[in-house]
Amino acid sequence: MPDPGKNRDGANPGNHRDSKCGCDRLAVNWFHAARFAHGSVPGSVRPITKPARKGSVVEIAWLGVLLELGKWHVYTLRSREILVGTLGETSIVSSWRFVAVVCVLAVMSSGCATRSEHVQTIDEPTVRPDAGQAEIVFMRPSGHGAAIQASVYDVTDGEVEFIGIVSAGTRINHAVVPGEYRFMVVAENADFMEARLDGDRTYYALVSPRMGVWKARFSLLPIRNDPDAKYSLLGNRFERWMERTDWVTMTDSAQSWFESNEDNVRYKYRRHLEKWNEKSPEDVAILTLDRVDGVAR
Numbered sequence: 489m490p491d492p493g494k495n496r497d498g499a500n501p502g503n504h505r506d507s508k509c510g511c512d513r514l515a516v517n518w519f520h521a522a523r524f525a526h527g528s529v530p531g532s533v534r535p536i537t538k539p540a541r542k543g544s545v546v547e548i549a550w551l552g553v554l555l556e557l558g559k560w561h562v563y564t565l566r567s568r569e570i571l572v573g574t575l576g577e578t579s580i581v582s583s584w585r586f587v588a589v590v591c592v593l594a595v596m597s598s599g600c601a602t603r604s605e606h607v608q609t610i611d612e613p614t615v616r617p618d619a620g621q622a623e624i625v626f627m628r629p630s631g632h633g634a635a636i637q638a639s640v641y642d643v644t645d646g647e648v649e650f651i652g653i654v655s656a657g658t659r660i661n662h663a664v665v666p667g668e669y670r671f672m673v674v675a676e677n678a679d680f681m682e683a684r685l686d687g688d689r690t691y692y693a694l695v696s697p698r699m700g701v702w703k704a705r706f707s708l709l710p711i712r713n714d715p716d717a718k719y720s721l722l723g724n725r726f727e728r729w730m731e732r733t734d735w736v737t738m739t740d741s742a743q744s745w746f747e748s749n750e751d752n753v754r755y756k757y758r759r760h761l762e763k764w765n766e767k768s769p770e771d772v773a774i775l776t777l778d779r780v781d782g783v784a785r
Contacts, residue, residue: 603655604637606742614737617663622685622782624671625692626651626708627659629729633697633704639746640695640708641672641753643680643761648672648754650746652738654695659733661690673706674753678760681708682776689782694719694729710777721783 603609617623626640634656642649642662651671652660666687672680673695685691692711697704715722746753 602635603658603736604653604742606653606739606745607655607658607736608739609658610735610737613661613735615661615663617661617690617785620666620687621663622666622687623661623663623690623785624683624685624777625659625661625690626654626671626695627692627729627733628654628656628695628697629732630697631656633699633706636675636697636704638695638697638706639674639753641674641757642669643672643757644669648750648757650743652736653742653745655736657733658736660736660738671708672757673708674756675704675706677705678753678756679705679707680761680764680775681710682772683710684777684779686779686782688785689779690785691777691782692721692726693777708775710775710781713781713783721781 615623628638638654640651640654640660640662642651642664651662654660654673664685666685669683669685670680671683671693672678681693683691683693694709694711696707696709698707699705709719711717711719711721711726713721720726
């Protein structure tokens with residue numbers, strides 16, 4: 489069964505390099521990787537006092553995950569022992585082979601942002617809400633997991649309505665009549681967000697990446713009209729999210745892509761909806777856009 493995050497040939501759904509490149513983050517990863525390998529990161533110069541063991545594929549992969557997350561402080565003596573053991577070294581980490589491996593992990597985990605070939609950058613949204621309609625904007629400012637595309641859906645009535653593909657650094661909008669809704673995001677997983685929407689208001693939700701088993705997973709996070717909220721419309725953070733994302737519209741091939749992957753999307757919907765329905769009311773409330781979160785148009 490084809491993955492909804494992929495085409496039939498197994499590739500991600502038509503990625504292409506975007507003009508807004510993440511090479512600045514790539515350079516930072518290279519810099520920190522080299523610093524760490526040579527012991528110039530505070531606390532990284534420690535001799536290995538016992539024979540290093542060879543790391544498993546999973547352990548090496550997790551070191552790449554740590555690079556992607558930028559968590560340099562979590563590198564420990566054990567982590568270095570795993571890498572050094574894999575390289576065959578038993579002394580302090582100083583070989584250029586170690587530098588090369590860490591930098592390769594940095595390259596693999598960052599790279600330039602990619603966008604699906606099924607989206608096209610535009611200056612203004614092509615979806616124009618009618619008077620009385622509510623508008624919801626799905627935005628993905630984070631560059632983590634940039635090679636993986638997220639697709640979003642309206643699953644309010646148990647039907648799966650394709651809204652669009654949200655690549656890293658993009659945002660899309662969707663217009664609906666006022667009411668209560670359930671939206672879904674799909675990649676390796678499926679996850680949900682509830683919404684209670686009023687007319688003539690615009691609502692915002694983050695398409696937020698998190699690490700999965702093999703590739704990035706995504707969640708939908710409500711952005712609140714509350715200065716004290718973790719994700720808020722009020723303040724510089726939201727302004728930066730807007731600056732980091734471009735409006736995109738779906739190309740004609742986007743609907744064809746969905747139709748070819750619809751069975752798999754529906755499978756993930758049914759599978760993960762069971763988990764969603766097991767959530768407590770308090771947990772669901774955290775993942776619910778409320779009427780007051782909208783901004784009057």
